[in-house]
Amino acid sequence: MNILQVNSSARVAGSHSTQLANELVERLRAAHPRATLTVRDLAKTSHPVLDEATLGALFTPAEQRTPEQAQRVAQDDALIAEIQAADVVVIGVPMYNFGVSSQLKNWIDAISRAKVTFTYTDKGPVGLLKGKKIYVALTRGGLYRNTPADTQVPYLKTVFAFLGMTDVQFVYAEGLAMGADAEQQALASARGQIDEAVLA
Numbered sequence: 001m002n003i004l005q006v007n008s009s010a011r012v013a014g015s016h017s018t019q020l021a022n023e024l025v026e027r028l029r030a031a032h033p034r035a036t037l038t039v040r041d042l043a044k045t046s047h048p049v050l051d052e053a054t055l056g057a058l059f060t061p062a063e064q065r066t067p068e069q070a071q072r073v074a075q076d077d078a079l080i081a082e083i084q085a086a087d088v089v090v091i092g093v094p095m096y097n098f099g100v101s102s103q104l105k106n107w108i109d110a111i112s113r114a115k116v117t118f119t120y121t122d123k124g125p126v127g128l129l130k131g132k133k134i135y136v137a138l139t140r141g142g143l144y145r146n147t148p149a150d151t152q153v154p155y156l157k158t159v160f161a162f163l164g165m166t167d168v169q170f171v172y173a174e175g176l177a178m179g180a181d182a183e184q185q186a187l188a189s190a191r192g193q194i195d196e197a198v199l200a
């Protein structure tokens, strides 16, 4: 079993979402001692944004790319190879301004590649990243679970399903900015959810 851990907090140190992703991975590795682990920490190694130069590189045939364009496409290729190789993906996801971090958006933009991770047929889009289990550890300062303000969960479900990944389990740590007691309760609740998710 290959585990890919993606940390998408802007923080390398002190991140609650990375901490919960670490704990999820520890639990999975305890249950599957021979599992391999690849960690993609998007705060330590920031991934470039999908800008005009990147689109130009992606839409240029490989044999016609400049060295700079080839290098830019190779950066995305590396992330695609990681997720293609993964059986299980664990993602730490902070809420920033009611959405996902720009780090996570850049990662999603990188792994979403036509004819590689999804394709269009006469019946519509087909995801090509099949057979993967995804765990998402969500951390929030406030309380937004099951409310219209939680745009993260529907967004992640939609984009992962589009890419072929429909087995997605969410773990919530909410109210982290609502005082020390609320923070401890949120983390304890998240740990209980991790136990249930890994045992399921």
Ligand SMILES: Cc1cc2nc3c(=O)[nH]c(=O)nc-3n(C[C@H](O)[C@H](O)[C@H](O)COP(=O)(O)O)c2cc1C
Binding pocket: 009, 010, 011, 014, 015, 016, 017, 018, 093, 094, 095, 096, 097, 098, 099, 139, 140, 141, 142, 143, 144, 176, 177
């Ligand atoms: C720039 C920024 C924006 C944030 N926006 C929100 C928000 O919209 N809603 C919310 O509930 N918490 C918000 N928070 C709180 C974070 O979601 C919370 O601190 C979370 O634990 C951050 O994840 P991390 O600890 O992995 O970095 C924000 C925090 C930061 C730093």
